[in-house]
Amino acid sequence: MTEAIHTAALVKTFGPTRALDGLDLAVQTGEVHGFLGPNGAGKSTTLRILLGLLRADSGAVRLLGGDPWRDTAALHRRLAYVPGDVTLWPGLTGGEVIDLLGRLRGGLDTRRRAELLERFDLDPSKKGRSYSKGNRQKVALIAALASDVELLLLDEPTSGLDPLMEEVFRQVIREEQQRDGRTVLLSSHILAEVEALCDRVTIIREGRAVETGTLAGLRHLTRTSIQADLAGPATGLAALPGVHDLRTHNGTVRFDVDTAALDAVLRQLTTAGVRSLTSQPPTLEELFLRHYDRSPNGAGRRPEVAR
């Protein structure tokens, strides 16, 4: 399998701000790749570098086998982009913008255009200045999806869409997935969307990739939270690898445990004598929130404990 996107040790600074700080990102051809991270993590910056709009300070970038900064025009023929903030020309109608962007990209499929207009329920006769945020988003989405390209770069494409439209978007992306060789890089804050659509995800934080892999693989990185009433003192529990945020209160222990260490921890508990046990299964959401938490030692804490 070839890589549609590959970056290595990518650095981009804006004055004192280090927006990207050694980012490694690999997107396989044909996959839908989720790109997650808190506000200001550097997602939009990465996408703009991939488009050749920004120039990286250092590091390597390959996009569809080319250099996005040098081979801009040739690469842009093969990709479509939905910016994070969609602004339209106030005097042009949505239909005109869709056609214009499609033609400038090298042509668009009119049947598909009509179909998408229908599915996204967009009135193409309105002027840019009178569209709502969600409808502006739809204009950009339709313009991108109606052209036949190899790579879609989508920067929070569903922000502003209502739940119904969000569902339409998911269907359309799933259809894209069926078609051979279509690659999608999807930046998003909506975990459900990423879980529903993506083959693999990369989580970035402060300009660096902190997790990357398949969703199944990431689930292994999640933690189970355990609360147990113990007969005796919980000696040795704190020393076990994979135990986090251990708190003891009147013989009740609460802690989080890495999924991989679960077995050893349960053994240790039973030696102390378990009277009752509740466990909360791991969710991706927690993993995700853990990476979003920005408190100084946030990356190691569970959000509900950090409260």
Added chain:
Amino acid sequence: MNALTGTRTLARLALRLDRVRLTAWILGLSVMPMGTAANYFQLYPTEQELRAVSGVLTNPSLVALSGPLFDLSIGGLTAWKIGVTEFILVALMSMLTVVRHTRTEEETGRLELLGATVIGRYAPLTAALLVTTLANVTIGVLAALGLTATGLPAAGSVAFGLATALVGTLFAAVAAAAAQVTGSARAATGITGAVLGGTYLLRAVGDTGPTWLTWLSPIGWGLHVRPYGGERWWVAALFLVTAAAFTTAGYALAGRRDVGAGLLAERPGPVAAAPGLRSSFALAWRLHRGLLLGWTLGLAATGAVMGGAAAGIADLTSPNQQLSDVLARMGGRAGFTDAFLGAIFGITGMVAAAYTVQATLRLRHEESSGRVEALLATRVGRVRWAAGHLVFALLGTALLLTVAGVAGGIAYGAQIGDVGGQVGRLLGAALVQLPATWVLAGLGTALLGLAPRLSSLAWAALIACVLITELGALFGLSQWLLDVTPFAHVPKLPGAAFTVTPVLWLTAVAVALGAAGLAGLRRRDMPVT
């Protein structure tokens, strides 16, 4: 919560956002009259000396440009020399400030952000008007104090300050109404700018012929307050009544429309793009055509009015010995009219350059609004994108000057019975300004490519050109500074002979600046917001 809640917060915010801009305007506009008076005091320490040159200073061609001289004194001369410039600039300041804090804020959605909190329906408009009026009053007071400090009579100085503040306040009111009628900041600025241009032309025609036309023009009113020339305080009432009318209209309209909308309802447009809309040039044409059309009409009117006025210039001669001598030296009547036409087209060049700058900075507007991002993600390259807009800056200006020259030629030629000859001569006088306007387009491009956040300095450069041209000699600026403005190098057609060297030089400078800007644009990050 009432309709004015939050006015104070918004006004403070506006003052904070505009602190540099407004300070620059206020300082500039209050120092300029004082400086003019001080320089006249130095040049003509005695009444005798003043009388000796008065004929030259107040020759009729200048009356068309600056209005009549009401009193032959340093004060009268100062008010006459600086009046029109001061009034136009203060009107521009007011227009830009009001539109920025009403329409622009609304367009960018910032107002909506505030509107959801504690902002009353009329608060933005009220805050914008308050801030602008405050600026106008400050300018008026400082100008009056400055003029008095140079030793001029207090009454005249107060009258001049008052007239300045009133012109500014009136145009703030006009802009307030325009901002409510239209759907965009650009349109609001366009309408108010057109009103301003129209009032200048009305006054120019009125002062060289049918006087009643002057009385339709607020700039005419400003002059007819007659600072230092038997002040007519009652003229202030004209301003107040008109300003009140426009303000009332603004508030009435603001009460009727939705945030973000214009008064005129949006009509649905085409559901698909016309076949021609398939290149960045085609897009640029869509974005520029309205502006270009407006400017074309404006410059056609300017050319026609000024050409028409030229025919009457030579008849206006006062029975003044010095002036007759000057006339004789200038080659009699014809030479004199040619000098007038030369001055007119010099000014027309700078007016057209305002379009040049506007069209060039459209690039910056496309970038900072974020629209360029989607565009540059297609096959359109940066240089091609920029070229689409620069074509309008360069060739659009050529069109404007052509129209002004032809209209002037027809109007002047018709009166002296030589349309064929005059159209060619005045077309030349207009088009010879073109390379100088291109230098400003080059400067705008250079700023865009190399220091995008400073792009609006291209406007500052144009204002500097106007002021140096208008006041440079009087202020005794050194030659190199006078030579900085590209317009100083333009051959003074139709009177003077055409020389090709300065034209080539100006073009070369424009090309060099433009090339540097495009090179910077290819290299830098996009978009810089």
